[in-house]
Amino acid sequence: MGANTRTDRMLPSQFDDKLIAAIGLTLLAALIPFFVSEYVRTLIQRCLLWIPPIFGVYFIYSLLRQVHFAQSIFIGLGSYIVAFLAGKYFLTSELLILLPLSLLACVVVAYVLGIFIMRRTGFYFAIMGIAVTMVFWSLVYKMRQITGGSDGISDIKNPTLLGIQLSEQGFYYICLLISVGLIVLMYRILHSPFSMQLKAIRGDLQKAESIGIPVHQMRRLAFVVAGANAGLSGVLLAFLYNYVGPTSFAWEFGAQFVQAAIIGGVNYFVGPIVGAFAFVGLEFLVSTWFPNLWEIVIGVTVALVVVTVGEEGVTGIAKNLLGRVFKGANLKERTYSDGK
Amino acid sequence: MLAIENLTVSYGTEIAVKNVSLTVSGEVVCLCGRNGSGKSTLLKAVAGIVGIDSGRILLDGRDVVDLPLHRRLEAGIGYVPEDRKLFSEMTVRENVEVARIGAKAAGREVMDVDQFLPELARFYDRKSKLLSGGQQKMVSIARAIVASPQVLLFDELLEGLAQAMCYKICDAVKGLKAEGKDILCAESSLDKASLYADRVIWLEQGKIVAMGTPDEIKSQMMEHIRKMPADRKLPQGEA
């Protein structure tokens, strides 16, 4: 769970430390439902489901240095698949059908969209990302007969797994499983040759293309990986809220994942996880006491984070502080001497 | 007169120019040395593009260190960068015009460029990105001299130019010298420096190691130059 992407090869002891921490955190997340109210559990569930789309943003950001505002498309896609199949035109609420189906849909859509919006870098990509979310939003908003327009679709049936109705607790564990599974998968992908190659070509597309690397193909695949993460989350988010509306396509919803990723810190593998909890936590606090100020608070916070620490985010700040408290040199010495 | 006193410039921990002092008055002084010996950095420091750590840069007795980049023109410093850096979408006339506007705003006398670069008149209305390398260099020089600066800084003036163009540009430099300008250049090749320089200063690792006419430096340094590695070795420590 907690490894720094910049470390190419894990030293055994370092890996063990982090593995233990990861397993510990997962166990904690698994035990939490027994101790907290239903409201808090839903909140944690939302954090868990936010992690995969944020990982998508993180993936694109850390490897390609691009800002991926279009995650909401895939959340929306997954959610509307659930809304149609398990709600409006009830066919099935079987997770084992809905999850792969949404995955497939997201992969196809991401690949096709990638052809258009992954061609260019920089602000072209970001703007096309925002634009495409707006296009989807307006489509859903205007096809009132099918999608319910701004009212959205509610009354989604409870999810089933192998035909068995899932209890709310059971659904929590499914969310945890998917989320942790995707984190592990992202860890593998980020340490694969594919990611290394992507990182290598991010500087100069034309140069990489001229030495025969299929740049556009690879960038499109990266986009697909990010989208697939979000699509799976979308399915579970629809079940969690029993409601799907066009806002899940809105550009500001897609921007929230970018904001969460930045708050968490894009230089660290744990950044998206920290970011999800920090973002949802902040939103919870602000909307409890000053519901009107939420947008100002998050907007200014993110701008301040970028201005002051750039890509380090909360994780970087925490690491810096911890390093100071525990005397960073000491920690470093221990890990490296153990590794030898 | 340009006087540089104890100038030190560094990029982070890397010291590029160490405690250099030199004066230029009414002559053409050329800085030579290996790649990375601090020639360009020294020029950029005088031009105001890189900040300095310590030292003074005096122009006719006035310290210009604290002047920001856009006010160095007003103080009388003209700079021709290594890779020309023209305003590529603008015509040659407009390129020169930008500097002329700056000169007028700064209250400086505007110089007649054609006097030194008669060639320029041929392509005044062409877009500068369409010009050849030598022509671009000319425009770059024109842009630097239009505000009639006392000090001219030329970075790699003759690099990559054909012989004919070299002579033309050398003529321009000699004409400027005749006007009494202080000219400080950086040139990586001694042979090219000997085409126009009165005095050559040899830099090693940001320090002055030899000074003299081009021929003196050539005879003095040739042995040393042949033996030494082509690039500066990285961690410092070697003097």
Next chain:
Amino acid sequence: MLSTCLRYVLNSLPVVSYVILLSFSYSFILYICGRVSLTFAGIYLVGAYATVSLGMALMGNNMSFAGFIGILLLACLLGAAMLVASYLCFERFLKTDVHRMVATSSLLVASRGLVKVIWGTTPVTYSAPFLSMGVSEIAGNIVPNYYLFMLAVALLLMLALSYFLNRTCWGMRFRASSLDGERTMAQACGVNQNVVTLMTFAIAGVLAGLAGGLYAPIAGAAYGSEGNALLLAALSVIIGGVGSIGGAVLAAFIVGIARAVAAIKMPVLELAVPFIIASITLMLRPFGLWGKEFRY
């Protein structure tokens, strides 16, 4: 047939005019300072709300043309002040394009929040200027005079800016600093970069505020409409090319008319059409129809 076409064109004029102003506000900063800034859409929203509420408060339904111009000027000033403030407080510290995109999109969200706090989320309308100007007839089509007024304001401003950039000393300085990748040579020629940047942000703020103010009497001010504005303006920049006034006008006409046609023929695709046009443009002419090669 011709008359139908003309009707589409005339109906699209308000959108065309505000997209001209907004897209140039965005591409002006991008071109002169090399900075991506999405805050302009927030300024648009604030400009619209400010115009509506000032108009209602100061004049109500007794419309006076001079008064309306005064209110528009206030909206422009407000826009310029906000954008300059956002530059001074945040944007000048941002070093890379990625940072700029993340931070300015957050500032856009923050300015939405500001609108929410001050005016709430219910759309407000103020159509007195629009109604009081009456209509005229062009080749059998009834067209509100306000549409023509909007277009005239937008085009005149573009002409003025074009004159400023190409014919004046300061315009020369702006162009020099825009064409200089590292922005050192322009400064070596005596251009004060800070002044140019601040003026650029102020001009962009004026354009964005004015776009909101001019469009408000027709469409009202609605929390959430900044998304539409951002989309149309940014896509127009992609279509027209960065930093080109001709491109901004051309692209605004293309986007505006295509959108107007789509809105009547296939309302579902209203926003998809500009996106498709932009995608095709990116494939055929990566730097836009009128654009020069840009360093992205």
